[in-house]
Amino acid sequence: MRWPAYEKMYIRAFERMLDVRKAKGLPCDWQTGMDVFRWWMEDDNISGQLSMDDLMEDNNV
Numbered sequence: 001m002r003w004p005a006y007e008k009m010y011i012r013a014f015e016r017m018l019d020v021r022k023a024k025g026l027p028c029d030w031q032t033g034m035d036v037f038r039w040w041m042e043d044d045n046i047s048g049q050l051s052m053d054d055l056m057e058d059n060n061v
Contacts, residue, residue, distance in 0.1 A: 011034055014037055018031075
């Protein structure tokens, strides 16, 4: 939230990425650039996504 212009640029880049994935028929769990941004910023996990805590538990670290 410190640099809103960067946030907007990332969201737009993620939207373009999703457009390309959809055009190529590739699977995609996200619907919008904001969905990707939230996932990337770790604000929102997609269904079935592992967290770092899950990995640590699995490896008994």
